Amino acid sequence: MRxxxxxxxxxxxxxxxxxxxxxxRAYALLFGSRGASVVVNDLGGGxxxxxxxxxxxxxxxxxxxxxxxxxxxxxxSVLDGAKIVKTAIDTxxxxxxxxxxxxxxxxxxxxxxxxxxxxxVQNVHLKGAFKTTQAAWPYFVKQNYGRVIMTAxxxxxxxxxxxxxxxxxxxxxxxxxxxxxxEGRNKNIYTNVIIPTAASRLTxxxxxxxxxxxxxxxLIAPVVIWMCHEKxxxxxxxxxxxxxxxxxxxVVCSSGxxxxxxxxxxxTPEDVAKRWSAITDMSSVKHFTSIxxxxxxxxxxxxEMKSGKSASQNSEVLRQTYSSQDxxxxxxGVGASVQTPSDIRYLYENDxxxxxxPTFYTLHGPAHxxxxxxxxxxxxxxxxxxxxxxxxxxxxxxxKQLPTEGTVETRFILLDILDKEKGAVxxxxxxxxxxxxxxxxxxxxxxxFIIGAGGFQGKKTSSNLIPIIDPPKRQPDAxxxxxxxxxxxxxxxxxxxxxxxxxxxSMATMSGFKRPILHGLCSLGFSVRHVLQTYADGDPNLFKxxxxxxxxxxxxxxxxxxxxxxxxxxxxxxxxxxxxxxPVLTGGYVDLKNTISKQPRANPRSGNENLESLxxxxxxxxxxxxxxxxxxxxxxxxxxxxxxxxxxxxxQATWTLDLKKPxxxxxxxxxxxxxxxxxxxxxxxxxxxxxKLNPQVAFMRGKLKITGNIMLTQKLKVLMEAGKSKL
Numbered sequence: 001m002r003x004x005x006x007x008x009x010x011x012x013x014x015x016x017x018x019x020x021x022x023x024x025r026a027y028a029l030l031f032g033s034r035g036a037s038v039v040v041n042d043l044g045g046g047x048x049x050x051x052x053x054x055x056x057x058x059x060x061x062x063x064x065x066x067x068x069x070x071x072x073x074x075x076x077s078v079l080d081g082a083k084i085v086k087t088a089i090d091t092x093x094x095x096x097x098x099x100x101x102x103x104x105x106x107x108x109x110x111x112x113x114x115x116x117x118x119x120x121v122q123n124v125h126l127k128g129a130f131k132t133t134q135a136a137w138p139y140f141v142k143q144n145y146g147r148v149i150m151t152a153x154x155x156x157x158x159x160x161x162x163x164x165x166x167x168x169x170x171x172x173x174x175x176x177x178x179x180x181x182x183e184g185r186n187k188n189i190y191t192n193v194i195i196p197t198a199a200s201r202l203t204x205x206x207x208x209x210x211x212x213x214x215x216x217x218x219l220i221a222p223v224v225i226w227m228c229h230e231k232x233x234x235x236x237x238x239x240x241x242x243x244x245x246x247x248x249x250x251v252v253c254s255s256g257x258x259x260x261x262x263x264x265x266x267x268t269p270e271d272v273a274k275r276w277s278a279i280t281d282m283s284s285v286k287h288f289t290s291i292x293x294x295x296x297x298x299x300x301x302x303x304e305m306k307s308g309k310s311a312s313q314n315s316e317v318l319r320q321t322y323s324s325q326d327x328x329x330x331x332x333g334v335g336a337s338v339q340t341p342s343d344i345r346y347l348y349e350n351d352x353x354x355x356x357x358p359t360f361y362t363l364h365g366p367a368h369x370x371x372x373x374x375x376x377x378x379x380x381x382x383x384x385x386x387x388x389x390x391x392x393x394x395x396x397x398x399x400k401q402l403p404t405e406g407t408v409e410t411r412f413i414l415l416d417i418l419d420k421e422k423g424a425v426x427x428x429x430x431x432x433x434x435x436x437x438x439x440x441x442x443x444x445x446x447x448x449f450i451i452g453a454g455g456f457q458g459k460k461t462s463s464n465l466i467p468i469i470d471p472p473k474r475q476p477d478a479x480x481x482x483x484x485x486x487x488x489x490x491x492x493x494x495x496x497x498x499x500x501x502x503x504x505x506s507m508a509t510m511s512g513f514k515r516p517i518l519h520g521l522c523s524l525g526f527s528v529r530h531v532l533q534t535y536a537d538g539d540p541n542l543f544k545x546x547x548x549x550x551x552x553x554x555x556x557x558x559x560x561x562x563x564x565x566x567x568x569x570x571x572x573x574x575x576x577x578x579x580x581x582x583p584v585l586t587g588g589y590v591d592l593k594n595t596i597s598k599q600p601r602a603n604p605r606s607g608n609e610n611l612e613s614l615x616x617x618x619x620x621x622x623x624x625x626x627x628x629x630x631x632x633x634x635x636x637x638x639x640x641x642x643x644x645x646x647x648x649x650x651x652q653a654t655w656t657l658d659l660k661k662p663x664x665x666x667x668x669x670x671x672x673x674x675x676x677x678x679x680x681x682x683x684x685x686x687x688x689x690x691x692k693l694n695p696q697v698a699f700m701r702g703k704l705k706i707t708g709n710i711m712l713t714q715k716l717k718v719l720m721e722a723g724k725s726k727l
Contacts, residue, residue: 009228012036012096012230014036016039018101020057027224028060029067039074072087079127081134098133130176146190148192150176150191152171154195156169156174194241231595324404328348331343332347334528335529336357336529342532343533353539355404358396358546362396391449392447393549395545395547407434410430414428416462423453424458427446467587470587478535484556484557534571535566535590543590551584551586561578569592574587634719639715640657642656653682676712678713679704680704689720
C-alpha cells in the first residue's frame with residue numbers, strides 16, 4: 001500500500017532510452033512502479049555500439065508488467081527518435097517525459113581517435129538526444145507539459161584521458177539543455193541534466209570491482225524520477241548523483257578585471273599579463289543564471305571604460321543595514337495581521353519560526369531608482385520627475401532563507417532601454433548579496449515606465465525581459481480576499497519608497513489620479529502572502545520566485561482579491577479590486593519549491609470558505625427560488641448583477657444574479673462580465689429587502705456602491721419585493 005505522499009505518475013507516459021540494463025533499466029522499473037506507462041527503448045547492442053538484440057528491452061518490459069505496470073518495448077536507434085515517440089503515441093496516446101539515457105563508448109587517446117569513433121559517439125549521445133527530444137517536443141507544447149532529462153558525465157565536466165569524443169558529446173548535452181530550458185519554460189517544459197556515476201555496461205571494467213558493486217543504479221533512479229515529476233520545477237540545472245548522494249553543479253566566473261583605462265585606449269599582451277592574477281582570481285566567484293546576466297557583466301565593464309572610472313566609482317550599488325523591526329514593518333505594510341495565524345512568523349521576533357517575507361528585497365529597487373543616475377546618463381535632456389515614473393513589472397528569485405537582520409548590497413544593472421513612443425521603459429536588474437558572507441541572496445528584475453520620455457527612435461522589445469505568463473483558462477482553484485487600509489500607502493512608504501505620488505494629493509492629481517495610489521509592490525506583497533498561506537502554509541522557505549505586471553493602480557482602502565491556479569509547484573495568480581472587478585496584477589506566478597495544498601474549497605472564488613452564513617443569505621435564497629419559479633419573467637431583465645456583501649467593511653460573500661440564463665448562486669461570475677456590481681453591508685441588504693432602507697437613499701449616503709449600468713439596477717425591484725414577502 002502506497003503512502004498518501006507518494007509521488008505518482010499515473011496517466012503519464014515516459015520514454016527511457018537505453019533502458020535494457022543499468023541506469024535505464026533502474027529508471028524504467030521505478031517509473032513503472034509509480035504508475036507510469038513506460039516505453040523501454042534499447043537497441044540491444046554492446047557498449048561500443050555494435051550488434052543489436054530485442055532481449056534486453058523485452059526483459060525489462062516483462063519485469064514491469066509482472067509487477068503490475070504498463071510498458072512496451074522499442075528497439076529503434078535513438079537516431080530514429082521519431083519512431084520511438086511514435087511507439088509511445090500509438091501505444092499509449094501521449095508522451096510526457098523523455099529520459100535520454102542511451103550511450104556508447106569508443107575510448108581512444110586523442111591522437112589515435114578515428115573520425116568513425118568520433119561520429120558514432122556524437123550520434124548516439126548528442127544527436128540521438130536531439131532527435132528523440134525534438135520528436136516529442138510538439139506533443140509537449142500542445143499539452144503545455146513536458147519533462148526532459150539529458151545524461152551528461154564528469155568526463156565532460158572535468159575531462160578524462162581517452163574520452164575526448166565522449167566528453168565533448170556530454171558537454172554538448174549541457175549546452176542543449178541550457179537552450180531547451182529557456183525555450184520550454186513558458187510552456188511548462190522543463191529540461192535538466194543528470195550526471196550519474198553508476199555501475200553499468202559503460203563502467204563495468206573502468207571502476208574497481210569493489211567500487212563497482214557500490215555504485216548501484218537504483219541509488220540514482222529516485223533523483224531522476226523526482227526531476228521528472230510534475231511537482232518538480234527545477235529547470236536548466238545540472239545534478240550530479242552517486243552512491244546515494246546528489247548535488248547541483250554550475251559554471252562560475254571570476255570578477256575579472258578591466259584591461260583598459262578608458263573607452264578609446266588599446267590593450268597589449270603586457271596589459272593582460274599585468275592583470276592576469278586578477279583575471280584568474282577565483283576567491284570571489286559569481287554564478288550567472290542566464291546569458292543576459294553574463295552580458296550585463298560586460299555592460300558594466302563597458303560603462304567603466306566609457307567613463308574612465310573605476311568599478312567602485314561607476315557601479316550602481318546600494319548598501320543597507322536592516323533589523324527585525326524593518327522586516328516586521330514591511331510585513332505590516334503588505335497586510336500581515338496577527339489575526340492570520342500564518343502571518344505571526346513575520347510579525348513577532350521571538351516566534352520560533354520568525355522569518356522575512358521573500359518579497360522584502362523588492363524594497364530596494366524603486367526607492368533607489370528615484371534618484372539613480374542611470375536615467376539621466378542614458379536619456380538626453382531627461383530630468384527625474386517622480387510623478388512620471390511608474391513601476392511596470394517585477395521579478396524576484398530568492399536563493400536561500402533570507403536573514404532576519406544584516407547588511408546587504410544591492411547591485412543595479414541597466415539591461416535595456418525601450419522606446420514605447422509615449423514613454424521609455426528601463427529594464428533594470430538588481431542582485432542582493434549578504435555583505436558578511438558574499439552570498440547572493442536574490443536576483444530581481446524590474447521595469448520602470450517613464451511617461452513622456454519616448455520617441456528617441458530606440459528599440460521596441462527586449463530579449464532580456466523575463467516574461468509574464470497568463471493563467472490557465474479555467475476557474476481559479478483558490479481565492480483570497482483582503483481589504484487594504486485607507487492608511488496602507490502611508491504605512492508602506494515608511495519602508496523606504498517615499499515617492500510623494502503615494503501620499504501627496506496634489507502630486508497624485510498631477511499624475512492623473514483622483515487621490516494617492518498604493519505602491520504596486522505593496523499589492524504584490526499582499527498577493528504573495530495570499531499564495532503562501534494557501535499553498536505553502538505560510539512558510540517562506542518554500543518560496544522560489546515571483547513575476548507579475550502592474551496593470552492598474554489600487555486606491556488605499558480598496559479590497560484585493562487574489563485568484564490562484566495551481567500547476568504543479570507553479571501558482572499562477574491575478575489580483576483584482578473587488579469594488580470594480582478591475583485586474584491590478586496580471587500574468588503573475590509564484591514558483592514554490594514544494595506545495596502544502598489545503599483541501600479543495602467548495603466555492604474557491606468567493607472567499608467565504610471559513611465563514612458562517614450571513615443574514616442576507618436568506619434574501620438571495622428567496623430570490624433564487626423566485627427565479628427558478630419564474631424564469632420567463634426574470635429573463636426579460638436580461639442582465640447580470642454581482643453583489644459583494646460586507647460585514648463591518650470587510651468582504652464576506654459574493655452572490656451572482658445571472659438573469660440571462662437565469663440562475664442565482666453564491667460565488668463569482670463563472671464567465672463574462674457583470675452589467676452592474678453592487679457593494680453593501682449585510683445588515684443594509686436585509687433592511688433594503690424589508691423595505692426599511694430605500695436603495696436610492698442608501699446610494700446617496702454611500703451605503704450602497706454601484707459600478708456599471710446603474711439604471712439596470714432599477715429592474716431589481718421585482719426581485720427584492722419577492723424577497724420581502726418571504727422574510
